[in-house]
Amino acid sequence: MKDIKITIIDRQGVKHQVDAPTDMNMNIMELVRSYELAPEGTIGICGGMAMCASCQCYVQSNHELPEMSYDEDLMLAEAFHVKDNSRLSCQIFIKEELNDLQIELAPEV
Numbered sequence: 001m002k003d004i005k006i007t008i009i010d011r012q013g014v015k016h017q018v019d020a021p022t023d024m025n026m027n028i029m030e031l032v033r034s035y036e037l038a039p040e041g042t043i044g045i046c047g048g049m050a051m052c053a054s055c056q057c058y059v060q061s062n063h064e065l066p067e068m069s070y071d072e073d074l075m076l077a078e079a080f081h082v083k084d085n086s087r088l089s090c091q092i093f094i095k096e097e098l099n100d101l102q103i104e105l106a107p108e109v
Helices: 028-034 070-078
Strands: 003-009 015-021 056-059 086-088 101-105
Parallel strands (some): 003 101
Antiparallel strands (some): 003 015
16 A cells, blocks of 8 residues: 545645555544644544534545445534535545545634
């Protein structure tokens, strides 16, 4: 396995292209936290259990992502700033097929 490139636009609109490991079973929320692209305590508050929506992001590239789970769909139904391309970044696991994925972090609530 190898690292892939993912572009993350932070909440200030700054674009970051980061290396993402495909061999650690990480998700995008964990990647954002590891690169400190959001202030501590503002993303992944529930620990990645699809129970808060603090890690909501907008998928801007045309990558085919796994189907949204029932829990993720429910959480986004309750969240603020939801768009058609909203997903919970804790539910997007880093795989080679996501090379060049581009996401934007949703505003903090």
